[in-house]
Amino acid sequence: MTTGLRRVRRRLSLVRGHQWPKHRKDNKLRYFSLSSRWVIVCLTLLIALPPWSPAQAEEVPDYTEFSLEDLMEMNVVYGASKHRQKAKEAPASVTIISREDIQTYGYQTMAEVLGSLRGFYVTYDRNYYYVGVRGLGEPGDLSSRILVLVDGIRTNEGSVGGVMMGNGFPVDLDLVERIEVIRGPASSLYGTNAVLGIINVVTREGYRMNGFEVQGGLSSYGGRRVRITGGYETASGVDMVVSGSLGRVDGQDHYVEEYDYPFYNNGVFEDGDKEEWNSLLTKVLFKDFSFEALYGWRLKHNPMAPSSTIFNDNSAKTQDTSWSLGLGYKRKMPWEIDFSTQVFYQHFKWDGEWPYDFDYAGNPLDYADPYVDDFRGEKLTGVVDMTKYLPGDHVIAVGAEYVNHTQMDMSARDLDPYYLWYDFKQSPENWGVYGLSVIKIMPGLLLNLGVRHDEYTTFGGSTNPRFAIVTEPREGTVFKALFGTAFRAPNGYEISAEEAQGELEYTPEEIETYELILEQELGDDLSAVVTGYIYQYRLLDDGALDNQSDLAPEEWINDEIESSGIEFELARQPREGIKGRFSYSYNKTEERLFNPLAGDSRAAPHMAKLNVSTPGGGVFDRVGLEVQYNSRRMTILRNWADYYYLVNLSVWNHSLVPNLEVRGSIYNLLNEPVPHPGTWGEYQDLIWQDGRSFRLSLTLTH
DSSP states (O other), rough: HHHHHHHHHHHHHHHHHTOOOOOOOOOOOOOOOHHHHHHHHHHHHHHHOOOOOTTTOOOOOOOOSHHHHHHHTTTESSSSTTTTTEGGGGSSSSEEHHHHHHHHHHOOSSSHHHSSTTTTEEEEOSSSSEEEEETTOTTTOOOOOOEEETEEEEOOOTTOOOOOTTTTTSSOOOEEEEEEEEEEEOOHHOOOOOOOSSEEEEEOOOHHHHHHEEEEEEETEEEEEEEEEEEOOOOOEEEEEEEEEEEEEOOOOEEEEGGGGGGGGGEEOOOOEEEEEEEEEEEEEEEEEEEEEEEEEEEEEEEEGGGGGTOOOTEEEEEEEEEEEEEEEEETTTTEEEEEEEEEEEEEEEEEEHHHETTTTTTTTEEEEEEEEEEEEEEEEEEEEEEETTTTTTTEEEEEEEEEEEEEEEEEEETEEEEEEEEEEOOOOOEEEEEEEEEEETTTTTEEEEEEEEEEEETEEEEEEEEEEEEEEOOOOOOOEEEEEEEEETTTTTOOTTTOOTTOBBBEEEEEHHHEEEEEEEETEEEEEEEEEEEEOOBBBBBBBGGTSSGGGGGGOEEEEEEEEEEEEEEEOSSSSSSEEEEEEEEEEEEEEEESSSOSSSSSSEEEEEEEEEEEEEEEEEEEEEEEEOOOEEOTSEEEEOOOEEEEEEEEEEEETTTTTEEEEEEEEOOOOOOOETTTSSSOOOEOOOOSSEEEEEEEEO
């Protein structure tokens, strides 16, 4: 039986192998704990704080009256404080990616967008993309420490808390108007998952199209994609967007050095890298109401033979399905109060199939025994926010959120011979309340205070504050001092697994961050940002940290992470001409390990990134060049993935032929070997990325 348990541990590591969960049977909600009473006191103080500013101070602009183009020009952000404010006043380091950026650099996935930004890094194991920030983000963690919103709808699913950052993302990037990337902890507003930052995706509106778009694309390795979009605004004021996308990549054969033996086809995995996906979006806006429906599906074959599955058997695959329905209402109430509420229903489904040549007890087989696991999740969420604007640029906001996971089922089984590994069903609930106060003490000096308390039926409560001082001592120079905490609640997988025994209680993952930011305007649309940060991160404590003697050393669990780093960015963003940004990031992350093979984290300590676009001299509207440098990274087995340079070149034209947009890209222009660390449960220590490849797309508008 021990062999079987180790086998299922390897298999479950596909989702999150370095955390081995226990199960808590006591699911009684603990209302009005000590922390609950404390947060009520804090909220009362935040609301009661009077505006302390000169009577002649300028009033806060009503950003709701501006168009999205005006907001981009003014560099206005919403996600940092749940109300529109200038990015320089936001209590965070913010980057805004525009629709033009997406077109210029040919981005097709969220992983490509985020991988181009300072402090972010991406790992791809030929199945999923994993995004890390500032030294934290293990290969295989499904980006569960970043909160991703699409038009206010939380896309992190419930079973493992992650987000599909590749082709499985529920929105085609050609439907995106802008992306707000907000670094740092934000559980004081959003609760769980907002540990390392927030990605706020804003989709296009129908009045910008007033017609339809048909897009077709080809790429290397047999890739093709199609998108059909219609958008318009009626005379009665109904704004609507309806879009559907689908794609497929045949993939390539992969050589895997660790399997270079005659009985493993000399290390060549054939026809095992196929991928298919499709997505649908419907968005309707009418007066104060909004409705949005999202659907995403993705099927990916895995050519890496993870978790001791049969090499060169292309039946290994995962399938992800998600859809959501959201209804929102926003209105400006009397007494200058902005009121908004959202109700959304979400459904998640994950299926995996893995061929093994041994049965559940470890006995060898002369045929493939499919191991099948599946997760099913449904949840209903309600959110209420109220924001009050007071004279003197003083802002007060309060809100509440309730989440009911009506279904969270997980099961795994061998099919031949049949054996049930686990079958868990649960329906946890959680709620949270927050308060925020932005005080303009005097012109050029803001104080941003926020706190939120969350209560879970699975582990109890978590209270997280955020404090920020934002000062502009002279025009064009902004200094920010930030402190915040955040948490990640145990997800469904972590509280339901095969070795669920006893009454062990979870405590959530927690982070405590200190950050200093200097933003300097240098004239002629040139600006610079320098950031320094320190954080301490406590990983999920499920009781497994106390006894790891039955695990291999490389599987021992990290308990605590300490990290510090600096980031520098120089950006030029004029309306026309040469645009771009250059960034350098240094990070030092240390893990307090039970593992005697102590070492650095799996993040690259040094990263340099350059994005430059220029007019194409009449042939192309824009030419975009992207260069990324990543220093060496430690692998799961405590070896090193070597440093690399990645150069991408893209061209874009929408004026050569009327109503036709042409885009082309060459990725990895120099054909540089690009190694990524393998993830937990994989035999390979390094996963090699694609060499030189191309993309071409045509978009017809009418």
